[in-house]
Amino acid sequence: MxxxxxxxxxxxxxxxxxxxxxxxxxxxxxxxxxxxxxxxxxxxxxxxxxxxxxxxxxxxxxxxxxxxxxxxxxxxxxxxxxxxxxxxxxxxxxxxxxxxxxxxxxxxxxxxxxxxxxxxxxxxxSNGSSVHEETMIKFKNLTIDVKKYTIMKAGEEVSLTAKEFELLKFFASHPEQVFTKTQIFRQVWGSEFVEDDNTVMVHIRKLRKKIEDDPSDPKFIQTVWGIGYKFVGEKDES
Incomplete structure (x- = not known):
């Protein structure tokens, strides 16, 4: 190691x-x-x-x-x-x-x-990946390369921090599923210590600015009022 x-x-x-x-x-x-x-x-x-x-x-x-x-x-x-x-x-x-x-x-x-x-x-x-894990997650206008740790939007590379990448990968790996802020924090941050909602909310806001055409009207990461968030995207099977 x-x-x-x-x-x-x-x-x-x-x-x-x-x-x-x-x-x-x-x-x-x-x-x-x-x-x-x-x-x-x-x-x-x-x-x-x-x-x-x-x-x-x-x-x-x-x-x-x-x-x-x-x-x-x-x-x-x-x-x-x-x-x-x-x-x-x-x-x-x-x-x-x-x-x-x-x-x-x-x-x-x-x-x-x-x-x-x-x-x-x-x-x-890392250069390796889990045998059971998708290495390429594709949606219309958005491609997540898990192996290369890169994001492409409409053919252009998007620069994300490590945590933004993890957050997007988590969402994209569970399309249409609704998650509370606490569930997102525990899955992405890997910790039971949840002090407030700021961490999740700020990262989602930053991520929307980078991957959404209009962050004020997001198409990928959508708010489910009173519950949390979900990822919506049209899968690209090509």
Whole structure:
């Protein structure tokens, strides 16, 4: 099994040390950074598989670091936020973070989320695929290549983050089925820790902007009022 490289970025040494200690126990290779500039420098020097990124950091804050990283990579980015930073949490998700963890956090929750994100990212990003899993999911004007980890809309490649890809793949693999926000979170994020609806809602909104002709009148990912969401698409059997 390949070494999994994790970068932890937080200006509080106690949090860096705690996360590093427990992630190393899980056999991850862990580096730490105390500010945004250090994150970007380390990222350019080494290939990481996942980043835990504090929202409030000196020199360059987590939002700007996340935005910069998203222009370079689709690896999972988990943001650490304080409970009173609701607007910033939504902003972080909207510019590319895959998930957020609220301080003070349970270390078991962090480990569970890291494992879930890495399991999904490494499977989706690998060159292999399950024998029983479709490697190409085709709908009219939309093609999902599970093996190559790419999305094509009307012949043009669409750039998605790892979590956006997982979300779309989940929906497209279960057409016409209605899922609640909680069901979606548990299936795509792989965690029982559901704090609120923002994570699912923000990712669906971002995904609609990328795959829908008119995000305000979505044809693929439709809202089922009072319940949740479903994926609707005309299958392309060619």
């Amino acid at each position: 390949q070494d999994i490289q994790v970068l932890i970025a937080d200006d509080e040494k106690e949090i860096r040390d705690l996360l590093q200690k427990y992630l190393q126990r899980e056999m991850y290779k862990v580096d730490v950074a105390a500010n945004g500039e250090e994150v970007l420098r380390l990222f350019d020097q080494k290939k990481y598989n996942l980043i835990i990124l504090d929202l409030m950091m000196p020199k360059i804050d987590g939002i700007e670091v996340c935005r910069t990283l998203r222009n370079k990579t689709n690896i999972p980015i988990l943001m650490l936020t304080a409970k009173d930073e609701e607007v910033d949490k939504v902003l972080g998700l909207s510019i590319g973070a895959d998930d957020y963890i609220t301080k003070p956090f349970s270390i078991n929750e962090v480990i569970a989320r890291v494992k879930a994100h890495m399991r999904r990212f490494l499977i989706l990003g």
